[in-house]
Amino acid sequence: MKGFKAMKITKFLSAAIIAIGLAASPASAATIAEQVAGAFSGNNADAFQQLIASNPGQEGALAVAILGGVKDNLESNSSLAAAAMGQLGSLFSADLPLETAQQMAAALREVVNAVKSANAQGTGSQSDNGSIIAAALTYASQPSIVAADAGLYADVLADASEFTGDDEVQKQLNFARQMGLRPNNNQQPTVIQTPD
DSSP: OOOHHHHHHHHHHHHHHHHHHHHHSSOOOHHHHHHHHHHHHHTTHHHHHHHHOOOTTOOHHHHHHHHHHHHHTTTTTHHHHHHTTTHHHHHHHHOEEEEHHHHHHHHHHHHHHHHHHHHTOOOOOHHHHHHHHHHHHHHHTTTHHHHHOHHHHHEEEEGGGGGGGSSSHHHHHHHHTTTSSSSSOOOOEEEEEOOO
């Protein structure tokens, strides 16, 4: 009888531990996308840093969702888009699985193309567009992103020349010229290979 009660208690405790673990686990990609959309619709720039801090290990989902929001808000709320873009540094500087780095690089490329288009059409704030391009230049130079898309940095650098009136972009361009137009880090690309 004691063995039976002990087994019931053990099963109960195991179920409770699993339930607690699931409740405490980081949000899924769908939930992250919903939270990011809520931050943009609520015009809450502080929410992005809170989302990043509360979802460790979700760099790819966070970056892709936030970059999508940046792209979607370029015309309607360029200052929020620039603020969100400026908070992504910790996501891009992490050691990332190759697939995640590739997704982030593709999303970053989409943002750069959207900013170029907005700038050509005269939509959004020139200053905000310049801030977004400056951040994109920094993120494209991170080792995991360079390993995932070696041409992205050069492409962003070429696109950044359209924003030479922006002080931050000009600093990035000057630094790149001093470094011989290479990514601004001295690390080897760090991409985590996952087994197939």
